Amino acid sequence: MRAHVRRLAQDKSAVAAVEFALAAPLALTLLLGVLQIGLAMQAHNAMRGAAGEIGRYVVVEYMTENELDDGQIEDAAIARATAAPYLLKGNNLDVEATTDAGNTVEGTKKIDLTIDYEVPGILPFAPFNVISMTVEKSIYAYNPD
Amino acid sequence: MREYTSLRKPTAFLSRLRHDRRGAVIIETALITPLLLIMSIGAYDVSRLVARQTELQEVAAEVSAIAMAQVAEDRDLDQLQAIAVAASGVDDDNVSIVENVKCGTDDDLEVAGYECAEGEETSTMLVIEIDATYVPYYSNFGVKHNIELNITRSVQVS
Numbered sequence: 001m002r003a004h005v006r007r008l009a010q011d012k013s014a015v016a017a018v019e020f021a022l023a024a025p026l027a028l029t030l031l032l033g034v035l036q037i038g039l040a041m042q043a044h045n046a047m048r049g050a051a052g053e054i055g056r057y058v059v060v061e062y063m064t065e066n067e068l069d070d071g072q073i074e075d076a077a078i079a080r081a082t083a084a085p086y087l088l089k090g091n092n093l094d095v096e097a098t099t100d101a102g103n104t105v106e107g108t109k110k111i112d113l114t115i116d117y118e119v120p121g122i123l124p125f126a127p128f129n130v131i132s133m134t135v136e137k138s139i140y141a142y143n144p145d
Numbered sequence: 146m147r148e149y150t151s152l153r154k155p156t157a158f159l160s161r162l163r164h165d166r167r168g169a170v171i172i173e174t175a176l177i178t179p180l181l182l183i184m185s186i187g188a189y190d191v192s193r194l195v196a197r198q199t200e201l202q203e204v205a206a207e208v209s210a211i212a213m214a215q216v217a218e219d220r221d222l223d224q225l226q227a228i229a230v231a232a233s234g235v236d237d238d239n240v241s242i243v244e245n246v247k248c249g250t251d252d253d254l255e256v257a258g259y260e261c262a263e264g265e266e267t268s269t270m271l272v273i274e275i276d277a278t279y280v281p282y283y284s285n286f287g288v289k290h291n292i293e294l295n296i297t298r299s300v301q302v303s
Contacts, residue, residue, distance in 0.1 A: 059214060105211055105228075107219030138207060140214040 032123050040119045040131045046086035047115045047135040053080055054113060055139045062109070062141035073097040073111060081115065092118040100138075109143035112136065183283075190281045194292060197279055201296045204233040205273045208242065209300035212271050217303055229275060239276040244269055247301070254299070269303040 054077045061068050068076070077095040081088045094116040103110035114136050121129035208229050212220060222242050229240045245254035247268045248261035254270055261267045279292040 055210070059210070062214075105215070105224065106221060107216055108211060108214045140207075140211045142214045142216070144216070 029123065029126060033126070036119075036122050036131070039122070040133065043088060043117055043119045044133050044135070046081065046088055047117055047133065050077060050081035050086050050088070051113055051115055051135050051137040055137055058111060058139050059141050062143060067143070070097040070099055070111065073113065077113065077115065088117060089120060092120060105140065107142065107144055108140045111139040111141065113139055186282055190283060193282070194279055194294075197277065198294055198296075201233055201275050201277055201294060202298075204229055205275060205296050205298040207232060208273050209271065209298055212300055212302050217269070220302070225273075229273065233275055233277065235275060235277045241272075241274045243272050244302075245272055245299075246270070268301050271300050271302050273298045273300070 054073065057076060057080075058068060058073055074095045074097045077097070078090065078093060080086070081093055081095070082090045096114045096116075098112050098114075100110040100112055114134060116132065116134050119131040119133065121131075123129060208225050211225060211228065222244070226237070226240050226242050229242065230237055233240065244257045246257060246259045246261065247254050247270045248259070249265040254272065255261075257269075273296075275294075275296040277294045277296075279294055281288075281290065281292065284291070
């Protein structure tokens with residue numbers, strides 16, 4: 001037995017394979033980490049894109065006197081953000097629209113849109129698995145009252 | 146460790162020092178570290194500058210969104226200016242919001258009240274201008290070189 005261990009300690013064959021086995025978990029984690037950050041950045045862009053589209057939608061609807069309430073805006077935002085090209089995951093998405101009662105800009109209604117999203121993790125074994133992000137947008141809609 | 150007993154014979158000492166290869170890595174590190182630090186600070190500064198520029202563009206976009214939502218009678222340039230000042234954090238004098246007149250498809254804008262030629266369409270353009278000074282991080286190290294940011298955004302309001 002001892003002789004076997006000694007031979008193993010002196011054995012220089014397959015060094016590359018052994019070193020690869022040691023380094024692979026770290027290297028793969030780093031690689032997937034880069035991918036994870038990329039996914040987070042893509043999701044952030046998608047949130048901003050969806051927020052922009054909903055802002056435009058609300059403004060146009062108010063101009064045609066279709067006065068959407070906060071709940072309708074939230075539903076529209078979720079529908080937009082989960083559809084192509086944004087494809088955010090509905091379960092990880094939280095949208096909140098609130099009418100700003102303290103808005104002093106004459107002739108407008110201010111709606112604060114907050115989109116929260118948890119980026120799906122692809123590193124279940126790493127210490128961090130959830131990246132939470134928030135995008136906020138103030139929407140000013142025509143409201144003559 | 147070799148002993149440097151030959152300090153009394155500087156030539157011999159220097160000659161030995163010249164051929165001494167020990168500690169080469171640490172000496173190279175000492176030479177390259179300041180350069181690396183300066184480059185990192187520079188990269189950090191550039192991204193901060195871009196972030197500031199984006200922030201100011203968002204302020205201009207918000208002001209134009211408000212202006213587009215309002216009808217002309219409700220528009221209050223002073224209030225719009227106050228909103229831009231509050232959101233951008235620059236001084237009052239650095240935000241200017243003026244109404245200009247655009248005749249037909251002219252590139253140049255005329256001052257408010259200008260009468261366009263007969264048959265030309267008259268539109269009102271709101272011109273939002275924000276000036277800001279960006280103070281780079283390296284100002285702390287004696288290099289004074291502030292960067293002026295200028296954001297101009299025109300939006301047709303009628």
